[in-house]
Amino acid sequence: MRDWKGIIFDLDGVLLSTDHFHYLAWKALADRLGIPFDEKKNDLLRGVSRMDSLEIILGERSDEFSPEEKLAFATEKNLTYRSYLQTLTPEFVSPEVPETLQKLRDSGLRLAVGSSSKNTPLILEKTDLRKYFDAVSDGNNITKSKPDPEVFLKAAQFIGLDPSECVVVEDADSGIEAAKRGGFYAISIGDSVTNGLDDRHINSLVELL
Ligand code: BG6
Ligand code: MG
Numbered sequence: 001m002r003d004w005k006g007i008i009f010d011l012d013g014v015l016l017s018t019d020h021f022h023y024l025a026w027k028a029l030a031d032r033l034g035i036p037f038d039e040k041k042n043d044l045l046r047g048v049s050r051m052d053s054l055e056i057i058l059g060e061r062s063d064e065f066s067p068e069e070k071l072a073f074a075t076e077k078n079l080t081y082r083s084y085l086q087t088l089t090p091e092f093v094s095p096e097v098p099e100t101l102q103k104l105r106d107s108g109l110r111l112a113v114g115s116s117s118k119n120t121p122l123i124l125e126k127t128d129l130r131k132y133f134d135a136v137s138d139g140n141n142i143t144k145s146k147p148d149p150e151v152f153l154k155a156a157q158f159i160g161l162d163p164s165e166c167v168v169v170e171d172a173d174s175g176i177e178a179a180k181r182g183g184f185y186a187i188s189i190g191d192s193v194t195n196g197l198d199d200r201h202i203n204s205l206v207e208l209l
Helices: 018-033 039-043 050-064 067-085 096-106 120-127 150-158 173-182
Strands: 006-009 110-114 135-137 166-170 185-189 200-202
Touching (some): 006 150, 018 067, 050 067, 067 120, 110 150, 120 135, 135 150, 150 173, 166 173
Parallel strands (some): 006 110, 006 166, 166 185, 185 200
């Protein structure tokens, strides 16, 4: 790999499998509304903001509901999701994740989180992962969600680096697109990225070493 100065990590689905909690929480709402929803459709929501995700789930039925009802649906989903997050502990994270983050830090790289989620602070606290990062850019400091590059551009700014000096690690098509639009080197992880925009693919964070 090139001589990178920083790595920006997506959170859900990259550092830990909270993506499955998102799925379970949306599934509960979709079932209640009688809307078909499965893990494949859930892949379309990766990296996408809460309200945009709701629109994707409602699909053709979106017009049936008022903005107030939609807000209530999103709140309902988030409450279910947060009840799963309350069960998080440091042990929920694969041991190779903190080990790899520590080694990357020791090698002099600056590390940041770049996530669309407004629940990022809670997740980092429950899992004790916050200490590995020089900065966190998340759903609380952006106005445009992935595939807009804003969250990664802010992350790079927070760690004082230019996008050309940073790698982004992502599990979502929307995140890979955001990284490329922002001028970052984009690494995909897992099997959900299908848009072919990634510069490289890895199966485990250990491969970053
Ligand atoms: C992303 C997830 O990290 O955060 C998306 O991949 C999710 O699925 C988005 O919709 C927003 O999350 P939250 O926690 O703010 O509802
Ligand atoms: Mg993700």
